[in-house]
Amino acid sequence: MTNPARVRVAPSPTGDPHVGTAYMSLFNKALADTTGGQFLLRIEDTDRSRYVADSEQQIFDALAWLDLTPHEGPHVEGPVGPYRQSERLPKYKEAAEQLLKEGKAYKCFCTSERLATLRKIQQAEKSKHIGYDGLCRGLSEDEVKAKEAAGESFVVRFKMPREGDIQVEDFFRGTLKFTAAEQQDAVLLKTDGFPTYHLAMAVDDHAMGITHVIRAEEWIPSLPLHFELYRAFGWEAPVFAHMPLLRNKDKSKISKRKNPTSLLWYRDAGFLPEALRNFLSLMGFSMADDQEIFSYEEFLKQFKLEKVNIGGPIFDLQKLHWLNGEYIRALEPTELEKRLVEYVKLLMHREKEFADLPEEELPTEQFLRDFEQKRRTRSRVLAQLAPQMMTAYETNPKLMLPIIPLIRERMHTLGEAADYLPMFFSDEFSYTPDDFVQKKCTLEQAKTALGAMREIVESADFNDPEAAHAQMDETSRAKAEELGMKLGPFLGPVRMAITGSKVSPPLMESMLVLGKDETLKRLDNAIAKLA
RNA sequence: GGCCCCUUCAUCUAAUGGUUAGGAUACGGCCCUUUCAAGGCCGCGAUACGGGUUCGAAUCCCGUAGGGGUCACCA
Secondary structure, eight states, X not given: OOOOOEEEEOOOOSSSOBHHHHHHHHHHHHHHHHHTOEEEEOBOOOOGXXXXXXXXXXXXXXXXXXXXXXXXXXXXXXXXXXXBGGGOHHHHHXXXXXXXXXXXXXXXXXXXXXXXXHHHHHHHTTOSOOSOOOGGGGOOXXXXXXXXXXXXXXXXXXXXXXXXXEEEEETTTEXXXXXXXXXXXXXXXXXXXXXXXXHHHHHHHHHTTXXXXXXXXXXXXXXXXXXXXXXXXXXXXXXXXXXXXXXXXXXXXXXXXXXXXXXXHHHHHTOOHHHHHHHHHHSSOOOTTOXXXXXXXHHHHHOOGGGOOOSOXXXXXXXXXXXHHHHHHHSOHHHHHHHHHHHHHHHTTOGGGGOOOOGGGSOSSHHHHHHHHHHHHHHHXXXXXXXXXXXXXXXXXXXXXXXXXXXXXXXXXGGGGGGTSGGGTOOOXXXXXXXXXXXXXXXXXXXXXXXXXXXXXXXXXTTSHHHHHHHHHHHHHHHHHHTTOOHHHHHHHHHHHHHSSSSOSOHHHHHHHHOHHHHHHHHXXXXXXXX
């Protein structure tokens, strides 16, 4: 049996909650949950210039939305807090002083101007080693004192070993070998007294009892630094497991311009959290029996860190789209009703956010481009419909449920409800007579069909929906045949009259949901329009 | 460019040295059908390349190529 793992995710509150944070959270939490350990959230807010005020709350909400709530964190009381680095400053200062005292770090008075110039020269010379040249590493005690006395500001840099190799184990890759001489003396403490990520991470992971650092591959280059930092403090290093990076379609690291990265985007587009979570677990992991749709609990039954596939997976929105549709269809109608109502409320009063994107800002990838355009239109439709829909729903709570079975197998995202929902709440259609002329249906035939359908509806008993459906279906077929038409073309104008569109949920069912009066009204409206 | 990582269908992936290289998405076709879907069936489609090791390699080793990450007082 494995020992309980204490793991963490450590995002910085610099913007929208990132899909990569969710991805890392999922695998970290899975390790904690399969070993009886804990998954912590630590906020890495040591960069004051990039700090975004409500970002932290967003991160927490997004994780909760995905049901990946941490066991400990700023919002969940835990034994090793605070879980916000800005509240742990003395610990970092103390750690830096310890290294300073032991001669494992040094004060560096180089200005950012000198550093910039240095970098420029190195680049111009095509120098192999680009980075800090270690100038202040050789400063004598007196020189340091003099500079301090003169009020020169300084950073604290770590003395990296300069000879030999630095070998570090990666859980997936085995031993990773780095040349010490190529490493640089990283900054541990900035001029403003805040630690850099490197120092804070080591201090906190140690203090918080972190056993496994499961993080993205992009951290591998700083692995030797982190390892040496642990060594300098005399602490046992955690297990490092570098997960692959989520990728854009062109295989580059997932980025805003090429792929939605904000978890808020997925929520706003109407993806279900459990579907997104499921999809994310498919990135680098697969179930033994080829199962692709599974709950978190099922995932845990098979989860093993060593089963993770390390090749960088491309985030395929199209597959998520399919998976989300599967989840929507698997929902109980009452549950889907609930989600839909919540979703519509979420969009309410937000029309302005969903204005069309100018051509040049649209993503270039075809599927995403189309989806994003439609998504904005749909969001606007629902946002506008929301007030009257909610009023109608609150007046008559039984309104929504019968609609669900008609629309759910046509949806892949909650947002796609916008394509089918409006007709149930409004009969103000913008059709023209031309819209009634369709394939294999002339204007005259359309008029006749509408009139015929009016009679059919009139004589149906809507109080017995099943019988009414059967009867309307039967008589429609008979009437169509009598008119020498196929059923499809015969129903075309009727569909336009009832739904205002050539594409809609099944007609008879829709009419039954609308009720006899409304159905007749709509038929009359259409007949009047064509007169 | 230096360093490091990665490499099975277009995409996500399976295959503990022996499989007709399997599944899913997407795509194409057929069926179902009241439009659109959903669903069912069928099809298309991969071990990057070159050397080894081995009776036998997608699998182990070496090289090449390609892709990616990273080179901040950001994380």
